[in-house]
Amino acid sequence: MSNELAKNFEPKSFEEALYKKWETSGYFTPDVDPNKEPFCIMMPPPNITGQLHMGHALTYTIQDIIIRHKRMLGYSALWLPGTDHASIATEVKIVDMLAKEGITKESLGREGFLKRAYEWKETYGGQIVRQLRRLGSSCDWTKEAFTMDKQCSKAVVEVFVRLYEKGLIYQGDRMINWCPSCLTALSDAEVEYENQQSHLWHIRYPYVDGSGYIVVATTRPETMLGDVAVAVNPNDKKYIDKIGKLLKLPLTDREIPVIADDYVESSFGTGAVKITPAHDPNDFEIGLRHDLEIVKVIADDGTMNENAFAYVNLSREEARDKIVKDLESLGYIEKIEDYEHNVGCCYRCHTTIEPIVSKQWFVSMEQLAQPAIEVVKDGSVSFIPERFSKIYFNWMENIKDWCISRQLWWGHRIPAWHCKDCGHITVSRQVPDKCEKCNSLNIYQDEDVLDTWFSSALWPFSTLGFPNQTKELEYFYPTNVLVTGYDIIFFWVARMIFSGIENMGKFPFSEVLIHGIVRDALGRKMSKSLGNGIDPIMLIEKYGADVLRFSLCMGVAPGADIRFSEDKMEPIRNFLNKLWNASRYTLMNIEGLDLPKLETFELSNIDKWMLNKLNEVSNELNKNLNSYDLGIASAKLYDFIWGEVCDWYIEFTKPTIYGENEELKLNTLAVLKFVMQQSLKLLHPFAPFITEEIWQKLGDSETIMNTNFPVFNKAFSFKKEHEQIEHLKEIIKAIRNLRAQMDVEPSRKVKLYVNTKSKDLIALNSTYIERLAGCSGIEFVDSSDELNDKFATIVTSVVQIYIPLGDLIDVAKEFERLDLEIGKLNKEIQRGKSMLSNQGFISKAPQHLVEVERKKLADNKDKLEKLLIRRAEL
């Protein structure tokens, strides 16, 4: 194998092959090893409906970074992948697809439909899993799960039966959210509210006795056909004598009473509310309190039913128009106001939700919610950032029973069998052959399937073998961190927490890392309807997965949304290319050489400075990664690799590497190789492909994936050398700056005359100064008197440097430059003096900070003095 790298990095040329190698080598599969500490992340399973989008790319990048870091730290790290059947979302898509073929799901029948659905799953479920690999996700595919596979389904049935037996699952007639388009019930969490411009219709309901009328206001006139009362506040003087009177319901032959209920606010609208228990949640409650009839007028498909008098079979919308028109022409309309209000919509198809009373299955939440609130309160489970726990509490503390039945076919069928003879419901783990109560064979399984989130709620343990107590379950449960967006805290996180506690006796994870969502360049949510989505696979094709991953996390604050556009990719591409070339430099110089081990020779000052820096970065990076501050960690790596390793360290190695001293050269190269190797390891969790590709040539093991992540090492702490080389950098920068200001041609080498008490600093590092600042020759002097030529001066706290530049020196310009410097210094000195003369600062600030200020002041005074002398001489 050649050890050469191409001039520019081409991710396309190596990413897929490396992934294949990782996967087939089994690197993603951790051992159940009692001697190692487990670390487990459950992958939020993507829906089988789709394509990888930027939201996936973000969340899986974060998870992969965390898991790769832990793996390199020696944990037995499991990232368990899988897909979600996404009951309603998938069924909607399949129905659409069938519609294009001119088929309805009813014509196929349940069996036929499910056959098509499984085919669909094979096609599209496979796609997203392939795309996950493109991203570099180091998940254990041997444990890949699917919410409807045998294992997960077994867990679903087990949990359902357990909850039923404990009385925590029940069937009942309740007000639920009905989607007239998907034709199914929905949970509260599945309803989204949209602000809509509408009207408030004021309608006159005449008293039966002919003594005038009462005016009610409504946003939904079509529901009036289902009115069974008009409610007023019991203390409302306006209506107090009307309570109990009968009203004639317009457009119908029905008579309804005026009733009193505290729910009504006298001050709002007319102070009288029409009551439609069948089609409004609040009215339903009032209906229960007053034992009112439930008159349903809207059918499940959103059309008016047989109770709708002249409006039977009209759609909700048509009925509204016609009813309003009829009321108007009959003089029942008092007035129509413009009105803005929120309308509940289906989170999948955005059809307006119809609240209806229906027989559904529910999970009783109160008892389950309590311990789930507790584990977050007592810190057993913590949200990162912490503020998201408020969202969680808000939901959990006001939780209502969870409607879990769906009138769909794609999903887990409810394990309940109804007896046609005695009506008893048999809930069972196995398919029963007879009614458990009356032994009748005349039983049939409930037609409904479960809410898709019922199975996702069990994900942290169903995927590890529950209800069987497998060794994996024992080892990896509870898992460590759950990573997800804030948009599914209710849907998923909350439900996993109470499900874990209820079924496993222990919360499913100890940390919940919440990230934001990826938005477009204008800050809008990426959506299909807007067409503003960016395809991550396209970006991977163009720039490589590493660039995408890195651009999604560099400099991003925890929990913050990301405004993303393709132009964020290029700077990262350049960064990785920089790393690529630094590696190329290393490789071309170590080619064929036998390098000494680091412990066998004396490190140079540059070596020590670099190793110290590396050590510090490693230390900080571990801290940042352990607290999941990936934005800070990635930015730090960018600065370190580009700003320190490439800009300074590699330049420092050149005089030696291109020099004559063979021994020094080998030593330097040994350090260089080590520094590059460590840097690759540090970067590997973020950019797995490029680091592995380089490791294949520069590393000394089979894969970088299983190397040890660099950690703080006391032996590489070199404080003195750090300060020395930082000062050297300052000198070099000052010379470069001066050269630029004086328009010294880059090719022109200048000689330096140095006046300093720290001659060692200069003498030891003269070659670096010469090479990096474009100088030739350094001579020590005791004063500028020893120079004949015109010169410019540079002053630091340690040295005074004279640079003879002959005619390039413009005395007026030099005055200007010095005055500017002197001005700045005076300000600094002023600041330092006032701080140090502040008694409060001296006595209350930490001692080391006071010291720092003292030293700064002394240095500045020293510099100023030198500059003033120089100015006087000019």
Place this chain on the structure above:
RNA sequence: GGGCGCAUAGCUCAGCUGGGAGAGCGCUUGCCUUACAAGCAAGAUGUCGGCGGUUCGAGCCCGUCUGCGCCCACCA
């Protein structure tokens, strides 16, 4: 109605427990210097939204106001 977030350089955003304001892009100037022009070097740019408070010291903590965004609730 309740809660949360954001407001920092022309643009996009960092800034961890309070201790002299940062990055990337863009801009100016000069360079193809044997890792890299996807590059190198040097530079310019900020009443850290307003006001008040705590503190020796505030971009950071507290209060308040303004503007933008989000979530929950759903008074018909």
